[in-house]
Amino acid sequence: MAQPVLQGRSILLVIGGGIAAYKSAELVRLIRKAGGDVRVILTRAGSQFVTPLTLASLTGNKVHEDLFSLTDEVEMGHIELSRSADLVVVAPATADLMAKAAHGLANDLASTALLATDKRILMAPAMNVRMWLHPATQRNLETLKRDGVRVVGPDSGEMACGEFGPGRMAEPAAILEAIVTTFAGPTAIPLPDGQAPAPGPGPLAGRHVLITAGPTHEPIDPVRYIANRSSGKQGYALAEAARALGARVTLVSGPVTLPDPPGIAVIRVETAREMDRAVEQALPADLAIFAAAVADWRVEDEAGQKLKKDGKAIPPLRLTENPDILARIARHPTQRPPLVIGFAAETENVIGHATAKRLRKGCDIIVANDVSPASGVMGGDRNIVHVIDEAGVTTLPDMAKAEVAAALMQRFAGLVGSGA
Numbered sequence: 001m002a003q004p005v006l007q008g009r010s011i012l013l014v015i016g017g018g019i020a021a022y023k024s025a026e027l028v029r030l031i032r033k034a035g036g037d038v039r040v041i042l043t044r045a046g047s048q049f050v051t052p053l054t055l056a057s058l059t060g061n062k063v064h065e066d067l068f069s070l071t072d073e074v075e076m077g078h079i080e081l082s083r084s085a086d087l088v089v090v091a092p093a094t095a096d097l098m099a100k101a102a103h104g105l106a107n108d109l110a111s112t113a114l115l116a117t118d119k120r121i122l123m124a125p126a127m128n129v130r131m132w133l134h135p136a137t138q139r140n141l142e143t144l145k146r147d148g149v150r151v152v153g154p155d156s157g158e159m160a161c162g163e164f165g166p167g168r169m170a171e172p173a174a175i176l177e178a179i180v181t182t183f184a185g186p187t188a189i190p191l192p193d194g195q196a197p198a199p200g201p202g203p204l205a206g207r208h209v210l211i212t213a214g215p216t217h218e219p220i221d222p223v224r225y226i227a228n229r230s231s232g233k234q235g236y237a238l239a240e241a242a243r244a245l246g247a248r249v250t251l252v253s254g255p256v257t258l259p260d261p262p263g264i265a266v267i268r269v270e271t272a273r274e275m276d277r278a279v280e281q282a283l284p285a286d287l288a289i290f291a292a293a294v295a296d297w298r299v300e301d302e303a304g305q306k307l308k309k310d311g312k313a314i315p316p317l318r319l320t321e322n323p324d325i326l327a328r329i330a331r332h333p334t335q336r337p338p339l340v341i342g343f344a345a346e347t348e349n350v351i352g353h354a355t356a357k358r359l360r361k362g363c364d365i366i367v368a369n370d371v372s373p374a375s376g377v378m379g380g381d382r383n384i385v386h387v388i389d390e391a392g393v394t395t396l397p398d399m400a401k402a403e404v405a406a407a408l409m410q411r412f413a414g415l416v417g418s419g420a
């Protein structure tokens with residue numbers, strides 16, 4: 001049974017002073033509908049647009065307004081308030097709140113919470129178009145992004161003040177989607193030394209996720225090999241997304257230039273046969289994702305010495321088939337993982353080929369993408385994927401590979417559930 005996507009998640013919502021604050025009431029409703037718990041910090045300016053009573057009724061929780069409320073400090077201090085949440089969302093993020101957060105000011109409850117938190121922050125900016133485009137705001141935006149703050153919106157359009165352009169707060173549904181995808185990435189602020197903290201309990205807690213990634217190298221002789229253009233980025237992003245959801249992750253990786261993601265058991269291999277053995281040894285798994293671009297063929301009679309150009313005949317390369325790791329594991333007689341996912345990199349008739357591939361390989365879901373040179377997917381940072389299962393095809397929007405990974409993993413987690 002799929003759970004509501006934000007079940008067990010607690011969100012601290014900071015509401016700044018702008019007309020868009022009325023949309024935040026709707027956002028609260030959507031988060032609660034998705035199973036999440038919401039606590040609100042309402043700035044003094046924010047309370048001019050939406051009342052604490054409205055928000056207390058919608059959240060079912062007390063609304064926090066003042067930095068020096070003695071009762072609050074007894075019940076829950078401002079530090080604890082900012083840390084007890086799993087994610088801090090600022091909506092609307094006014095120019096003033098963004099400036100304070102970018103510069104580390106802490107002169108009211110909202111800015112203090114933003115400085116004190118150890119969790120990721122998602123901001124939905126909303127302000128007049130001139131204020132948004134002002135170099136000061138754009139500088140602050142860059143600083144915040146560098147500090148790891150995620151930003152959703154603003155949208156362009158007619159504004160409450162009568163002007164036209166970027167500055168309208170993203171719609172509540174878009175903010176909700178950004179919240180969901182943020183949870184599939186690391187939810188804690190990255191530590192300075194790049195070490196990811198241990199994941200908290202998430203929807204994949206207690207589950208073992210096995211992922212293959214990258215290309216394989218098939219030797220011709222001791223110095224030459226057959227390879228492909230896979231960078232491994234999508235598979236590595238999937239591994240990080242699985243860990244962020246609480247899973248124990250084994251990543252079987254072909255030769256790539258990416259570093260080992262922290263907290264993940266990485267087994268490095270070269271050839272398809274080595275990958276096949278490593279996958280077998282890593283079983284059992286609750287979820288197996290085959291994102292590697294495994295070479296279909298290898299050279300049948302690999303030369304023991306470097307082939308020489310000696311003026312005689314050009315050496316022929318006779319190929320033989322590699323093990324199909326996905327097809328083998330999907331039909332494993334004793335240890336088939338409950339959920340088996342394949343990838344299909346196609347250059348034409350993407351959906352048609354991938355749909356046939358799902359049946360041929362015996363996996364539950366195929367994630368298909370277009371890797372024709374024009375798509376820029378191979379080696380690039382973005383991807384458009386189609387998720388094909390028994391019920392049909394769902395196409396996800398064009399996103400960064402990390403976001404694609406987050407969205408996919410959230411979906412898979414809903415199917416696998418927690419083993420905790």
Ligand code: C5P
Nearest residue numbers: 290291292294323324325326342343344
């Ligand atoms: O057949 P094709 O290479 O297009 O299939 C793609 C899917 O099958 C991917 O999930 C890939 O990781 C997997 N595969 C595999 N072993 C192979 C070939 C493909 O696991 N030898």
